[in-house]
Amino acid sequence: MSTPKHRTAPFASYFVTTKCVQGRTIFQVPENAQILMDALYRYREKRVYLLHEFVLMPEHLHLLLTPSETTSLEKAMQLIKGGSSFDIHKQRGQKMDIWQQGFHDWTIRDLDDWRAKTEYIAMNPVRARLVGSFRDWPYSSASGKFILDSMPERYLSATSGAKAPGFDAPSQGLKPLPPKEGSTARAPQAHGKSVR
Numbered sequence: 001m002s003t004p005k006h007r008t009a010p011f012a013s014y015f016v017t018t019k020c021v022q023g024r025t026i027f028q029v030p031e032n033a034q035i036l037m038d039a040l041y042r043y044r045e046k047r048v049y050l051l052h053e054f055v056l057m058p059e060h061l062h063l064l065l066t067p068s069e070t071t072s073l074e075k076a077m078q079l080i081k082g083g084s085s086f087d088i089h090k091q092r093g094q095k096m097d098i099w100q101q102g103f104h105d106w107t108i109r110d111l112d113d114w115r116a117k118t119e120y121i122a123m124n125p126v127r128a129r130l131v132g133s134f135r136d137w138p139y140s141s142a143s144g145k146f147i148l149d150s151m152p153e154r155y156l157s158a159t160s161g162a163k164a165p166g167f168d169a170p171s172q173g174l175k176p177l178p179p180k181e182g183s184t185a186r187a188p189q190a191h192g193k194s195v196r
Contacts, residue, residue, distance in 0.1 A: 013052065013066040013152055014073055015117040018081060018103040025058035026098055032088055033139050036061070039084040049076045050149035053121045056139035057128065062121050064108070066152055077103050111155050 020026045027033045033056055040063075044051045048071050053064035067076045085098040108114050122134040122142035134142040141148055 011066065011069075011152060011154060013050075013064060013108040013114070013155070015106040015108060015120075016063045016065065016073070016077065016103055017060060017105075018077065019060040019100045021097040021100050023059050024096075026088075026096075027056055027061075027139070028058040031092060035087045035091060036080075036084040037139065039080055039087060043076070043079050043083065044149075048079060050152070051141075052149055052151065053118050053141045055121045055124045055137065055142070057124060057130075062124060064114075064117055064121060066149070073105060108155070114151060114155050 027036060036056060040051060040054065043049065047068055049068060050066040051063070052066065053062075055062050061080075063080075065076065067073050081099045081103075088094060088098060106117070108117065122140065125131050125137035125140060126134050131137045134140065135144060137143055138145070
């Protein structure tokens with residue numbers, strides 16, 4: 001079976017889903033989840049992509065991102081998946097496969113599409129019954145604990161004419177914010193259901 005080719009349009013944003021091999025709940029382990037979060041922000045800091053929204057579930061990852069002018073969507077995903085796998089193996093002394101081959105992507109068409117994908121990402125842990133409120137999931141941009149890139153201008157200009165920072169904007173605080181003091185945020189827990 002051949003791997004489908006992914007389209008990469010200049011300055012397009014994508015909703016991307018990638019899953020752990022054999023549906024394993026690799027990211028229910030907080031150390032593994034933190035390693036992936038570090039990889040996401042490391043490549044963002046290197047300006048490989050703009051990171052707009054994300055949710056890390058026990059067995060999969062959803063992202064809303066915009067690759068840079070010089071990076072294809074495939075390359076961005078290769079760095080995220082390969083970099084996190086390498087780091088997990090090195091730091092945790094594990095040799096197991098982490099990710100399924102490939103990923104699924106959806107090119108964001110307009111503001112309504114953007115909003116629908118943002119809501120999907122935020123509500124994923126709630127629909128999976130991992131938390132009661134999207135704000136309670138520690139590995140999601142919807143928690144409000146992470147610094148993210150703004151929506152690209154192409155989606156804003158169609159409605160309001162407002163400008164949003166892009167790759168030429170000054171970099172701002174590219175590390176995830178630490179959990180709030182006294183936070184009771186727990187690591188992802190495995191549940192019998194597979195969520196998408």
